[in-house]
Amino acid sequence: MHSSRWLDRADLVAHLDAPAQVAGLVGLRGTGKTTLLRQWAAQEPLAAWWGDDAMALPNAGVVILRDAGALSDEDVATVDGWLASPADRRLRFAAHDLESIPPRWRTSAAPTSLTEEQTATLLQRYDSLADARLVHLLCRGVLAAVILVCRQGAATAADIIDALGRGEAVSGPIAELASLENVPRTMLDDLGLLDEAQEMVRAGLAQWNLGRGAMRWSPIARWSTLQRQRRDAAREHELHRRAATEFLRGDQPYEALVQAAHAGGLDLVDAALKRGGMPLVTGHGYEIRFLLGNVPIWRLRKYPVLCLALGIIFNARREFRLRAIELLGVAVVAARLAPRRSVDRALLRGVESVGLRITQSGDGGFRAAVAAVDLLDALPARSREEIAPLESDVRLHLGISLTYGGNLDGARAQFEQARMLGSRPMIELMGLGGLALVEALRGDVPSTEAWIQAAHVRQWPSEKLDEYQGSMLRIAEAMRAVERQDFKQAQERIDALWPIIETVEHWSLLAQAQALVDIGTARARPGLIAFRAVRERRGTSVGPHSADLLDVTEQWLLLATGDVSNAQRFRLRSRSGPELRLEAARGAVLRGDRQRAWTILGAVRTDAPRLRLTRLLLTAAAHLAAGQRDAAEESAAQAAGVAEAFELRTPLWFTPQNVLELAPLVPLGVTSVLPRRPEGEPLTPRELVILHELVTTANIEQIADRLHVSANTVRTQRQSLYRKLKATSRDEAIGRAIAMGLLDD
Numbered sequence: 001m002h003s004s005r006w007l008d009r010a011d012l013v014a015h016l017d018a019p020a021q022v023a024g025l026v027g028l029r030g031t032g033k034t035t036l037l038r039q040w041a042a043q044e045p046l047a048a049w050w051g052d053d054a055m056a057l058p059n060a061g062v063v064i065l066r067d068a069g070a071l072s073d074e075d076v077a078t079v080d081g082w083l084a085s086p087a088d089r090r091l092r093f094a095a096h097d098l099e100s101i102p103p104r105w106r107t108s109a110a111p112t113s114l115t116e117e118q119t120a121t122l123l124q125r126y127d128s129l130a131d132a133r134l135v136h137l138l139c140r141g142v143l144a145a146v147i148l149v150c151r152q153g154a155a156t157a158a159d160i161i162d163a164l165g166r167g168e169a170v171s172g173p174i175a176e177l178a179s180l181e182n183v184p185r186t187m188l189d190d191l192g193l194l195d196e197a198q199e200m201v202r203a204g205l206a207q208w209n210l211g212r213g214a215m216r217w218s219p220i221a222r223w224s225t226l227q228r229q230r231r232d233a234a235r236e237h238e239l240h241r242r243a244a245t246e247f248l249r250g251d252q253p254y255e256a257l258v259q260a261a262h263a264g265g266l267d268l269v270d271a272a273l274k275r276g277g278m279p280l281v282t283g284h285g286y287e288i289r290f291l292l293g294n295v296p297i298w299r300l301r302k303y304p305v306l307c308l309a310l311g312i313i314f315n316a317r318r319e320f321r322l323r324a325i326e327l328l329g330v331a332v333v334a335a336r337l338a339p340r341r342s343v344d345r346a347l348l349r350g351v352e353s354v355g356l357r358i359t360q361s362g363d364g365g366f367r368a369a370v371a372a373v374d375l376l377d378a379l380p381a382r383s384r385e386e387i388a389p390l391e392s393d394v395r396l397h398l399g400i401s402l403t404y405g406g407n408l409d410g411a412r413a414q415f416e417q418a419r420m421l422g423s424r425p426m427i428e429l430m431g432l433g434g435l436a437l438v439e440a441l442r443g444d445v446p447s448t449e450a451w452i453q454a455a456h457v458r459q460w461p462s463e464k465l466d467e468y469q470g471s472m473l474r475i476a477e478a479m480r481a482v483e484r485q486d487f488k489q490a491q492e493r494i495d496a497l498w499p500i501i502e503t504v505e506h507w508s509l510l511a512q513a514q515a516l517v518d519i520g521t522a523r524a525r526p527g528l529i530a531f532r533a534v535r536e537r538r539g540t541s542v543g544p545h546s547a548d549l550l551d552v553t554e555q556w557l558l559l560a561t562g563d564v565s566n567a568q569r570f571r572l573r574s575r576s577g578p579e580l581r582l583e584a585a586r587g588a589v590l591r592g593d594r595q596r597a598w599t600i601l602g603a604v605r606t607d608a609p610r611l612r613l614t615r616l617l618l619t620a621a622a623h624l625a626a627g628q629r630d631a632a633e634e635s636a637a638q639a640a641g642v643a644e645a646f647e648l649r650t651p652l653w654f655t656p657q658n659v660l661e662l663a664p665l666v667p668l669g670v671t672s673v674l675p676r677r678p679e680g681e682p683l684t685p686r687e688l689v690i691l692h693e694l695v696t697t698a699n700i701e702q703i704a705d706r707l708h709v710s711a712n713t714v715r716t717q718r719q720s721l722y723r724k725l726k727a728t729s730r731d732e733a734i735g736r737a738i739a740m741g742l743l744d745d
Contacts, residue, residue, distance in 0.1 A: 007114075007122055007143075009036060015110045016040045016092055021083060022105055024068060024093040027112030028218045029204030030144030033094040036112070037064060040092070047092075051075065057082045065093035069100030069202060076102050096204035099212055113141030126150035133286055135160060138219060145219045157290075165227035167220035170205060172196060178225040179236040179262070182214040182255050184246035187239075213250055237263050244268045248275060253389075254284055261291035270303040274347075278393040279424060282469065285313040297330055304351045307331035315358060316468070318502045324358075331355040343383040346375035350394040353401045357543065358505055363575075364543025366405030369398045373414065392422030399434050400472075400505075403441070406545045406577045408608065412438045426469050429460055433473030437509075440479040443610025445647035448480050466496040471506050478513040482520060483649055490517050507538055508546045512553040516650060519673055524560035531557055548580040555583050559654050560673040564590055564735040578604050582614045586654065589621045590735040592695045592743070597622045609646040613639055617655045624659055625743055637664040644668075658741040675740055683742065687721045690714065691737055694721075698730050 013036065016023055025033035041047040046061030051071065057063060063079070065071070071079070080102075083089055095101045098109060114122070119141065120132035128135075128150045138160050139145035145164055152163035170178065174196040177183050188194045197215045200206040209216040217225075240263030247256035248268070253276030260268030269292065273280055280288070292310060300307050311328035314320040332355040335348040349372035356365035376384075376391070376398075384391065399414030412435060419431035436451035455473055464470050474493045481490035494514050501507045511534050518527025535550060542550065558564075572584055581604050588597035597618065604615055616639035623632035636659065643652065643665075652660060652670040659665065660672055683691065693703045700718075704711045727733035737743050 007118060007125075009118075012036055012110060012112065013040060020108055021089070022091045022093075022108040024065075024091075024095060024101070024105060024109040025112050026095045026098050026101075026109040028096060028140075028142055028207055030142050030218070030220060031112040031114075032143045033112045034066060037066070037092065037094050050079075060087045060089055062090045062092055065091070067095060068093035068105065069095040069097055080104075097201045097207045099208045100201065112143075114139075114143055114146065115141070119146055122146050123150060128153070128155070130155045130160065134290070137287060137290065138164065140216075140219050142219055148220070161223050162227075164219050164223040167224040168205075169224040169228045170200065170221055174200065175225050175229055176235065177239065178217060178222045178229075179231075180217075180239055180243050180259065181222060182209055182216050182243070182247075182258070184214050184243055184250065185212065186246050186250075187243060188215060210250075210252055210255065213252065214247075214255065241265055241268065244272070248272060251275070254280055257284075257288070258291065261288075266295070266299060266303055266306060270306045273305050273309050274387070275389050277390045278396075279426065281309045281312055282426065285316060289313050297326065300327070301330060301334050301337075304331045304334035304348055307334055308351050308354055311355065311358065315505075316503055321503075328355040328359045329361070332359075332361070343379060343386050346372055346379060347387055347390065347394065349375060350398055354397045357397075357401050357404060360542045360546070362543075364404050364545065365401045366407070366543075366545075369401035369405065370407075370410070372398055373402075373410065388421075392418045392424075392427045395421065396427065396430050396434065403434070403438060404543055404545050408438050408442055425458070425460075426464065428458070429455065429464065429469055430472065433470060433476065436476035437472040440476040441509075441610070442608040443613065443646055443648050443651075445480055445483050448476055452477055452480065462496075467500065468504055471497055471500070471504055471510075475506060475509050475513055478517075482513065482516045483647055485520065485649065487517050487520050501534065502537065507534070508542065508549050508553075511535070512549060515553045515557050519556060519560040519653065520650075524557055524673070528554070528557040528561055544575050545577055548577045552579050552583050555586075556654060562675045564674070564732070572600075578606050578608075578611050582611060582618065585618050586614075587735075589618055589625065590656075590738050591731045592625065592734040592738060594622055594626055609642055610648060610651060613642045613646075613648055614651045616642065617651060617659060620662065621656055621659045621738075624656075624662070625738060632659070633662055633664065636662040640664040640668060656738055656741060675736065683721065683724055687717055687724070688742070690717045690721055691733070691742065694718070694730050695734055695743065 009032070012025060016025075016037070017040075025036060027033050041049070041064055044062055046058075047064055048058050048061060049066065050057060050063045051065050051067070057078070063082070065079075079091060083091060093101070093105070095109065098106055101109065114136070116132060116136040119136040119139070123130055123132055123135060123146070130149060134157060135146060135149055138157065139149065148166065149160050149163045152159070154160045154163040169175070173191070174193045177193070183197070185194070188197050197206065200221070201208060201215065205218050205221040206215050208214070240259045244256045244259035244263060244265060245268070247253075247259060248271060253272040257269055257272035257276070257280065260266075260272060288309065292306075293314070300310070307327050308331040311324050311331055314327060315324035332352050335352040335355070349368050353365035353368035353372055356362050356368060372394070376394070387394070395414045395418035399411045399418065402411035402414060415431045415434035415438065418427055422428065422431065432451055432455035436448050436455065439447040439451060452473065460470065465474060474497050478490045478493035481487070481493065490513065494510060494517065497504065497510055501510055504510070511531055515527055515531050518524055518530075531553065572581060581600055585597050585600035585604070588594070588600065601615060601619055601622070604611070606612060606615070616635050620632045620635035620639060623629070623635060643649065649668070649670055652665070652668065653673045655672055656674055657672040660670055689707065690703070693706065697703065700711050700714050704714045707714070722728065722733055725733050725736045727736055
């Protein structure tokens with residue numbers, strides 16, 4: 001097998017070249033370890049093979065063992081004694097199984113199975129049309145198996161399995177276990193097959209797996225054995241269910257899920273998912289989709305956790321979005337209809353919340369999340385132990401649902417609970433990311449920074465940071481960078497996530513962060529086009545809070561482009577959140593509708609720094625427009641205090657420049673993105689008078705009476721005013737005038 005001709009395995013050659021006294025290669029038969037050793041030995045003049053003919057060990061140099069796992073205890077002691085000499089001596093070896101070599105040698109052994117990337121490279125060099133991930137899944141990284149697939153031109157799963165069945169088969173009683181890729185050791189013991197299993201391991205046809213808790217077949221030996229025997233479907237079904245049960249008892253949920261899927265046992269699959277939690281979904285999504293993706297919907301209706309898991313997996317790929325929505329919808333219905341004990345109610349309401357949130361149905365899962373939190377908190381300790389493997393995952397997702405429902409305090413509590421309950425690194429990453437995101441949304445930049453720093457105490461792989469698990473942290477980092485005017489760093493964080501904006505549920509927050517960068521870098525107009533394109537692609541079916549967020553973002557972009565009139569109007573509903581209400585108040589201020597502005601501002605109650613700052617700035621603008629400069633200065637002073645304490649700047653961007661020029665706000669050095677002065681001709685004194693009159697009334701006759709001129713004169717001057725302000729209506733003219741500072745005092 002001339003693997004080096006087709007595949008660069010420099011990492012393994014470097015392992016053998018290293019100055020370490022002991023180094024070895026471990027892998028099933030056909031992984032290329034002996035070939036690599038032989039090629040390496042050809043470059044070592046002092047290398048000597050030992051063990052085949054009992055020759056004496058050399059005084060110095062390198063000893064190579066073809067099969068270190070076959071050495072007797074006496075031979076191992078001889079080699080160890082030889083290594084203990086002060087002379088310059090090194091050992092290089094190959095072995096079929098890590099468990100078969102002395103423990104002191106195991107840390108120096110490198111696996112020879114191919115990575116998925118190496119499998120893809122080999123397929124490309126053979127011009128194979130097969131999917132690399134599928135080939136890697138079925139061949140388990142065995143080089144000889146991948147080459148068999150390539151040479152047979154196999155592309156489908158059935159063809160790949162047929163190609164793998166052309167190797168050496170295993171005979172004897174153990175052959176009936178070939179239907180199980182992993183055989184629990186307890187089953188081997190019960191069936192009296194442990195000795196046969198050990199012989200297979202010595203021959204390189206299998207390996208001990210899961211800490212010697214199971215025997216994993218070589219893919220070639222497994223499929224060759226299956227194709228050469230009469231298969232009994234009922235017996236295979238029995239073996240798969242038994243193996244699944246044994247793996248569940250041994251706390252091996254993924255292996256249990258695989259065996260249960262082969263047996264068609266959705267009850268055991270559901271149990272494995274509950275035992276394994278989200279790591280099964282995020283770590284083995286492809287395999288689960290391969291095993292269970294074609295199960296009919298009618299069979300899934302009794303298993304809401306399984307429906308949810310499949311929905312999340314399918315939702316990660318845009319081309320499977322419709323299937324994901326179907327599965328998540330079934331998960332919601334199944335959760336509502338399933339028989340419920342007290343412990344189940346909490347879990348199923350959590351499932352319902354996640355399903356509604358991801359499908360953006362109803363209220364986005366907010367009420368279900370609130371109910372699930374109450375149920376979880378009320379569970380007695382014994383009941384909570386039943387869902388212990390899942391509780392940290394459930395708390396995390398409840399935190400996300402509460403975030404999108406606008407309950408940031410509740411979300412913070414769930415993220416903290418998840419961190420406290422979870423022991424897995426990804427729970428830590430998502431919990432810290434959620435806490436950072438909550439503080440960023442509240443507008444507390446120092447607290448956001450603290451949680452970001454806490455998250456980066458650990459070194460996270462970039463493939464986790466830049467995927468779903470790290471998305472909340474990345475968005476929080478972008479929002480922090482925007483507030484600090486570090487647009488380069490903010491763009492880097494956004495760019496890291498942008499490839500998944502078509503599938504990630506946090507797309508609305510990601511789009512808002514990008515909009516703020518576009519506004520801060522004077523790219524509002526192309527930013528508005530890009531934002532609308534993303535919003536159109538992701539569809540209009542979004543939860544209420546996300547819809548508010550998107551509307552607010554579009555308003556900011558419109559204001560920054562100078563399109564004040566189109567940015568002014570919102571239709572408020574009873575469920576509209578404070579963010580949208582404040583933007584409606586902004587529109588009222590810009591139109592000069594002070595009564596509506598005061599009505600809205602008076603009804604908004606919030607302790608979130610970002611919203612408090614926005615409310616104070618709009619209050620100052622309303623006072624200033626009414627000629628109440630002292631009151632405006634007082635509100636501006638409070639606003640400056642909030643901005644400084646929480647290191648906020650973006651809310652000031654959308655404030656009229658005349659407000660930012662009030663003494664308390666001047667030291668912040670922020671310039672409004674709203675248009676400051678009209679382009680073209682300045683307004684005449686008479687046009688300014690007409691402008692002020694239009695703030696009070698739209699009635700031409702009333703204005704004419706007050707100014708003692710004819711109605712036609714007022715109409716002519718109003719027309720000239722509209723032309724200079726580039727407005728087509730009274731509201732648009734007043735909005736532009738306020739934004740430009742033409743109605744100061």
